[in-house]
Amino acid sequence: xxxxxxxxxxxxxxxxxxxxxxxxxxxxxxxxxxxxxxxxxxxxxxxxxxxxxxxxxxxxxxxxxxxxxxxxxxxxxxxxxxxxxxxxxxxxxxxxxxxxxxxxxxxxxxxxxxxxxxxxxxxxxxxxxxxxxxxxxxxxxxxxxxxxxxxxxxxxxxxxxxxxxxxxxxxxxxxxxxxxxxxxxxxxxxxxxxxxx
Numbered sequence: 001x002x003x004x005x006x007x008x009x010x011x012x013x014x015x016x017x018x019x020x021x022x023x024x025x026x027x028x029x030x031x032x033x034x035x036x037x038x039x040x041x042x043x044x045x046x047x048x049x050x051x052x053x054x055x056x057x058x059x060x061x062x063x064x065x066x067x068x069x070x071x072x073x074x075x076x077x078x079x080x081x082x083x084x085x086x087x088x089x090x091x092x093x094x095x096x097x098x099x100x101x102x103x104x105x106x107x108x109x110x111x112x113x114x115x116x117x118x119x120x121x122x123x124x125x126x127x128x129x130x131x132x133x134x135x136x137x138x139x140x141x142x143x144x145x146x147x148x149x150x151x152x153x154x155x156x157x158x159x160x161x162x163x164x165x166x167x168x169x170x171x172x173x174x175x176x177x178x179x180x181x182x183x184x185x186x187x188x189x190x191x192x193x194x195x196x197x
Contacts, residue, residue, distance in 0.1 A: 012108050015144035016101050016156045018135050027095030032079060032184070039185050043192035060196035071191045078187035080120050082180040088116035089176035090168045092159075097173065100159040106143075108163040115152040122148030 050056035086093040091102040091111055103111040103119070111119075126134030126146040134146035143155050 012104065012106055012143065012155045012157060012161070014157070014161065015141070015149075016158055017144055018131075018138050020099060020101065021144075021156055022131065024093070024095035024099040024101050027098050028083070028093050029095075031094045032082070035181060035185055036188055039188035040192055043189050043196070046189075046193060047196050056196065063196045068195065071195055074187050074191035076124065078184040078191075080123070081187070082184040083120040083123070084113065084116045085180035085183065086116075086176050087111050087120070088113035089179070090173045091162070091166070092173065093180075094177065096156070101156050102159050102162045102166075103154050103156050104162055104166050106153050106155055108166055110166050110168065111152075111154055115154050118152035119148035119154050122146070122151055 044061075047056050047060045051058065051060065083093055087096075087103045088111060090097075091104060096102060103116065105111060105115060123134075123146075126137065126148055134148075137146045137150070138144045141150075143149075145155065149155060
């Protein structure tokens, strides 16, 4: 019986620092605000049509600007979905791509959807107290792992340090961006319409 050669596993020896990752997250937040403005524009068009059809009462413009708990929760879901899809399929969100960062497993493989979901759900704990929880965890880790990275067995590395077999194509980035933005934009659009009607 012939034995198959095991795929060589690369040991990751360094992770990206807190402030480099913070900059990437800030870019993603700015991207999210732009997406929110775009969703609000389309929500306004839809609500105008619904008002003309008698399905939305006048004054929806004021109600659309009021954020309730449902809107906050839908925003969290959209933001988490965006990061999960982007990192799970490609390894980088828009912010990480611009900052030349990528998420990989601790043995240098692609992150995958499960790892991306775990690390992004844990982000909400890591971000407590303006990121102090994540910063504290990263400060104690030689690979700069926040709790989400520990649990998902992932590392955020500089793009130049990503092993060749873990690199995704630009086509994968574009596809993941399309899917992530569609999901996040749709959630935001629904949240705005529900708030207004």
